[in-house]
Amino acid sequence: MTASALAVAGLTCLHLSAVGALPREVHVEAVRPYLDGRRDVRILIAEGASGVSVRPLGAAYVVDDQSGARLGVVRKGSLLSASRRGPKVRISGSGLYISRERIRISPAGPDLGVRMSTRGGWGRRGSYPGSLLLTSTERGLRVVEQVDLETYIAGVVASEMPSHFPPEAAKAQAIAARTYALYHLGGHAAGEADLCARVHCQAYGGAAAADSRASKGAKATAGRVLVWDAVLVDAMYHSACGGATATAWEVRQGKLLPYLRTVNDSSHLGPSSAYCAQDHTIDWTRRYSFAEADQLARRNLGLLLGWRDLKPGRLRALEVVRGPDGGRVQWLKVTTGTGTYEVRGDAIRWLFGDGRPGPNGLRSTVFEMRAGTTAGGGPVSFVFSGRGHGHGIGLCQWGARGRALSGQTAYEILAAYYPGCRFWGGARGLSGFLPNDTL
Ligand SMILES: [Zn+2]
Numbered sequence: 001m002t003a004s005a006l007a008v009a010g011l012t013c014l015h016l017s018a019v020g021a022l023p024r025e026v027h028v029e030a031v032r033p034y035l036d037g038r039r040d041v042r043i044l045i046a047e048g049a050s051g052v053s054v055r056p057l058g059a060a061y062v063v064d065d066q067s068g069a070r071l072g073v074v075r076k077g078s079l080l081s082a083s084r085r086g087p088k089v090r091i092s093g094s095g096l097y098i099s100r101e102r103i104r105i106s107p108a109g110p111d112l113g114v115r116m117s118t119r120g121g122w123g124r125r126g127s128y129p130g131s132l133l134l135t136s137t138e139r140g141l142r143v144v145e146q147v148d149l150e151t152y153i154a155g156v157v158a159s160e161m162p163s164h165f166p167p168e169a170a171k172a173q174a175i176a177a178r179t180y181a182l183y184h185l186g187g188h189a190a191g192e193a194d195l196c197a198r199v200h201c202q203a204y205g206g207a208a209a210a211d212s213r214a215s216k217g218a219k220a221t222a223g224r225v226l227v228w229d230a231v232l233v234d235a236m237y238h239s240a241c242g243g244a245t246a247t248a249w250e251v252r253q254g255k256l257l258p259y260l261r262t263v264n265d266s267s268h269l270g271p272s273s274a275y276c277a278q279d280h281t282i283d284w285t286r287r288y289s290f291a292e293a294d295q296l297a298r299r300n301l302g303l304l305l306g307w308r309d310l311k312p313g314r315l316r317a318l319e320v321v322r323g324p325d326g327g328r329v330q331w332l333k334v335t336t337g338t339g340t341y342e343v344r345g346d347a348i349r350w351l352f353g354d355g356r357p358g359p360n361g362l363r364s365t366v367f368e369m370r371a372g373t374t375a376g377g378g379p380v381s382f383v384f385s386g387r388g389h390g391h392g393i394g395l396c397q398w399g400a401r402g403r404a405l406s407g408q409t410a411y412e413i414l415a416a417y418y419p420g421c422r423f424w425g426g427a428r429g430l431s432g433f434l435p436n437d438t439l
């Protein structure tokens with residue numbers, strides 16, 4: 001670790017001890033079984049469903065996951081329907097009618113997989129290459145796919161990045177997604193699943209086409225991850241930064257990692273030539289009438305501040321506070337009949353959405369706000385004119401596209417967005433740091 005890195009790390013401890021959280025440390029050796037293909041990842045692909053339909057794409061086994069006993073063999077294309085019976089899962093179809101607490105449907109051979117669709121709750125219809133574990137929870141059926149890391153990564157790249165993005169961008173995305181996945185292992189369903197298939201973790205809709213850039217990007221970088229010293233990087237990424245990426249702590253309090261810091265994403269041609277500028281939705285505008293903003297603030301302020309029964313009263317004013325670099329909005333001061341509340345970082349986006357991370361709300365925290373006023377000075381509307389999409393931390397996907405089109409390699413792209421990080425592993429079986437000159 002360099003002297004400057006030590007100084008930053010010291011600052012990290014001070015800062016995080018104040019909120020009682022230290023960043024997770026995952027040593028590369030701890031994840032080697034996943035990189036070598038000896039251990040699979042477990043992806044939560046459905047939760048709270050009232051029904052699940054499974055159609056094997058080849059022969060498949062139905063197995064009692066607790067005893068390991070084989071309960072039946074189903075033929076290609078036959079339909080299995082799962083429903084919940086108290087603590088058990090009931091499977092019917094193809095001559096089977098069985099109830100167990102944990103039922104696994106396993107393809108009989110590689111490259112077969114199953115098609116899955118769900119009713120109720122959430123789940124993404126798709127072709128899943130791994131084995132599916134069905135369990136019953138109080139909310140409904142849960143499905144966790146157990147799948148080889150590299151197959152999962154190809155599926156993530158296919159879901160996270162448009163298929164026309166250049167090959168080097170897909171390779172950079174594959175390395176970021178692989179590193180992110182291994183850093184966040186075990187994070188769902190009380191440790192029964194590693195990651196969910198939604199944007200909360202990484203979007204994943206099942207297998208990627210074998211000849212897609214996503215599959216090729218995953219294959220070309222198989223087993224390769226980003227490290228800081230010998231510890232995995234929290235390789236966050238987003239859609240478009242709008243000109244400069246964000247320092248993590250500005251957006252997500254409590255995440256101060258030395259490589260998640262602001263990076264200028266403009267080429268030498270100046271600020272109007274951000275690498276992500278070709279995202280045609282990069283500039284955005286949202287207008288809220290005073291009544292809409294008032295309603296959103298009343299509904300969402302308590303949720304965002306962790307004060308559920310807060311009754312903030314009528315909205316009076318909104319005020320924007322920027323960070324020292326004048327870029328992203330750091331705080332939004334919300335003045336209501338009962339006081340002034342400070343909403344920080346990404347939570348500002350959700351104030352105008354559902355009060356939690358999701359597709360609604362402001363697209364980013366890079367924005368100007370104008371308040372339309374009455375003759376008497378009272379606000380009648382708020383107009384937000386912004387740039388970029390997403391939290392702005394780490395790799396900028398549209399920027400990766402722009403950099404790849406201008407000739408940068410996947411390694412140059414990653415070195416730009418995660419400054420100071422190195423690569424580890426690669427080509428299953430090979431391990432160790434890659435020399436810096438490969439950057
Ligand atoms: Zn998740």
Ligand SMILES: [Zn+2]
Binds near residue numbers: 398
């Ligand atoms: Zn960008």
